[in-house]
Amino acid sequence: MESLSQSTVFAWLTTEGSMSFTAGEQSCFRHIEAEYPRGFSRYRILFSELETPNTVQLINDAIESWLGSLDVKLSLALIKRDCGLNCLEVCTSEALSAEQIAAISETTSLELFELAVDAPLLSQAGLLVMDMDSTAIEIECIDELAEMAGVGAAVAEVTELAMQGELDFEQSLRARVAKLKGASAEIIDTLCVKLPLMPGLKEMIAELQSHGWRTVVASGGFTPFVNSLKQQLALDAAYANKLDIDDGKLLGTVSGEVVDAQYKADTVLKCAKQWQIPVGQRVAIGDGANDIPMINTADFGIAYHAKPKLAQAADVSINRLNLKVLPYLFQRT
Numbered sequence: 001m002e003s004l005s006q007s008t009v010f011a012w013l014t015t016e017g018s019m020s021f022t023a024g025e026q027s028c029f030r031h032i033e034a035e036y037p038r039g040f041s042r043y044r045i046l047f048s049e050l051e052t053p054n055t056v057q058l059i060n061d062a063i064e065s066w067l068g069s070l071d072v073k074l075s076l077a078l079i080k081r082d083c084g085l086n087c088l089e090v091c092t093s094e095a096l097s098a099e100q101i102a103a104i105s106e107t108t109s110l111e112l113f114e115l116a117v118d119a120p121l122l123s124q125a126g127l128l129v130m131d132m133d134s135t136a137i138e139i140e141c142i143d144e145l146a147e148m149a150g151v152g153a154a155v156a157e158v159t160e161l162a163m164q165g166e167l168d169f170e171q172s173l174r175a176r177v178a179k180l181k182g183a184s185a186e187i188i189d190t191l192c193v194k195l196p197l198m199p200g201l202k203e204m205i206a207e208l209q210s211h212g213w214r215t216v217v218a219s220g221g222f223t224p225f226v227n228s229l230k231q232q233l234a235l236d237a238a239y240a241n242k243l244d245i246d247d248g249k250l251l252g253t254v255s256g257e258v259v260d261a262q263y264k265a266d267t268v269l270k271c272a273k274q275w276q277i278p279v280g281q282r283v284a285i286g287d288g289a290n291d292i293p294m295i296n297t298a299d300f301g302i303a304y305h306a307k308p309k310l311a312q313a314a315d316v317s318i319n320r321l322n323l324k325v326l327p328y329l330f331q332r333t
Contacts, residue, residue, distance in 0.1 A: 009064045010088075013078050021076075024068025029075045033089065034333050037075050040091035042115035043101075044328055046321060049084050051109055059110055063088065066104040070096070079332075081122075082210070083203045083324040089115075111320045113329060120281050120300050122330035125212045127277040129268050129294060131286035132219035132226055132240070135304050138196040141221045142176050145191065149183035149250075169220060169260045169290055173241065174253070181252025185245045192228045200323035205233045207327045214275050218267040220259055220290060236275075239267055265293035285326065286310060302326065 012021040013030060021028045036042060047059050067074060073093035081087070105112050120126050133140045146155035155176045162172035205215055215233070217226050219240040226238035241259050244251040257263065264284075272282045284291070284298035287306045292313045295301030303314035304323070311317045318325050 009067065009076070010060060010078075013076060013088075023064050026068045026070060026074060028067060029073075031075045031077050031091065033077055033079055033331075036077065036089065036091050037093075040073075040075065040093055041095045043090045043092070043096065044079060044113050044115055045088045045090065045104065045110055046085050046113070046325055046328055047110040048321070048324075049086055055109060059107060062104065062107045063110075066107075069103065070100065072096075079328060081327045082207050083200070083327055085321070085324050085328065087328050109320075111318070111325070113316055113325075115329070115331070116300070116315060118280060118299075120283055120330045122208075122211050122327055122332045124281060124333075125214070125275075125277065126208070126281035126283060126330075127214045127216065127268070127272050127275065128208055128326075129216045129218050129264070129271065129282075129284045129298065131264070131288070131291050131294075132217050132221050132229065134287045135285060135291075136198055136201055136217055136229060137225070138198055141191065141225050142173075145180060145183070145187055146176070148187040148190065149180050151179045151183075154179045170258045173220065173258060173260075177243065177250075177254055178252045180243075180250045183250045185248050185250055188222075188224050188243070192224055195225060195228055197229075197232075198323055200321075200325070202233065204323040204326050205235070209234070214271065214277065216267065216271050218259060218264040218294065220264075222254075237271060239263070261290045261293045264291065265297040268294055268297045300329075302329070 009021060009023055019030055031037060045063060075091040077089040079087035079089050101112060130136050142155060146152045158172060158175045161167050208215055214236045216237045217229055217235060219226050221240050222243050223240045226240040229235060230238040239259055241254045242256050244253045244255050268282055268284055280299050282299045284294045285302040285304050286294060287304050287310065289307055289309045292310055295310065295314050301314040303311040303317040305319065306317060316329055
């Protein structure tokens with residue numbers, strides 16, 4: 001937080017006791033998160049604490065200049081989470097225009113979010129259901145397995161058919177898994193060991209768990225990988241497809257109920273009922289069209305570096321920063 005004190009507005013918020021501050025010709029007041037001015041629109045500007053001092057100063061200068069350009073009443077607060085991001089809450093007496101939002105959103109290395117009036121409460125028990133591939137981890141497991149098995153091109157052809165709408169999810173899954181027939185099951189263990197977690201995943205999960213949240217992964221991928229995540233992060237549950245293996249070889253099939261888009265959506269409801277999670281506290285996050293039913297079923301749906309269709313369906317989209325952002329999208333009383 002020391003780097004923030006280089007900027008006058010942040011120095012005021014972090015070190016001074018006065019209730020008002022002037023940015024250009026704009027007067028700002030201060031509040032704490034739980035006592036934001038009712039009836040105001042709430043925006044949160046986030047950027048990483050790991051930026052270089054020069055970059056941080058450029059961001060700070062841009063924020064202060066932007067605040068000075070706004071012709072509305074302003075109240076500011078620093079939002080604290082244990083996720084390693086800087087977060088400035090900007091409450092405005094009138095909703096900002098698209099042009100006003102764009103004026104700060106174009107600043108490199110930061111991201112602005114409008115806080116929903118009915119955003120989930122971080123300080124109350126909730127549920128997060130996550131997609132796995134390209135959301136909780138950086139890869140698509142089926143593609144990695146295919147490359148390791150020497151059938152990457154063949155699987156990619158099936159993937160392309162699915163993307164063109166010529167195959168539904170289950171057809172695509174079974175067709176791609178069929179290409180793995182005869183591959184050594186050792187490739188699964190090899191990939192589990194080097195599973196690349198999405199940046200910010202550990203911090204996000206730890207923050208939610210510290211407030212009593214239940215955390216779940218529901219994936220169209222495969223059980224060894226979700227189970228690895230469950231063990232590493234102490235998740236409450238993990239659901240995925242079961243690859244059939246015999247005598248150390250992949251059989252090219254999956255058994256049991258396929259974890260498709262509807263299964264993911266049903267997981268939100270099932271887990272919420274199991275743990276008595278109240279309406280308003282059920283959250284889902286994903287990146288692809290297959291996550292849309294899950295996003296729509298949840299009370300609060302988050303698109304993460306997502307395809308356009310999912311971004312359009314979600315309540316909020318994280319486009320630049322990583323998963324550390326998620327707890328800052330919630331309210332804290």
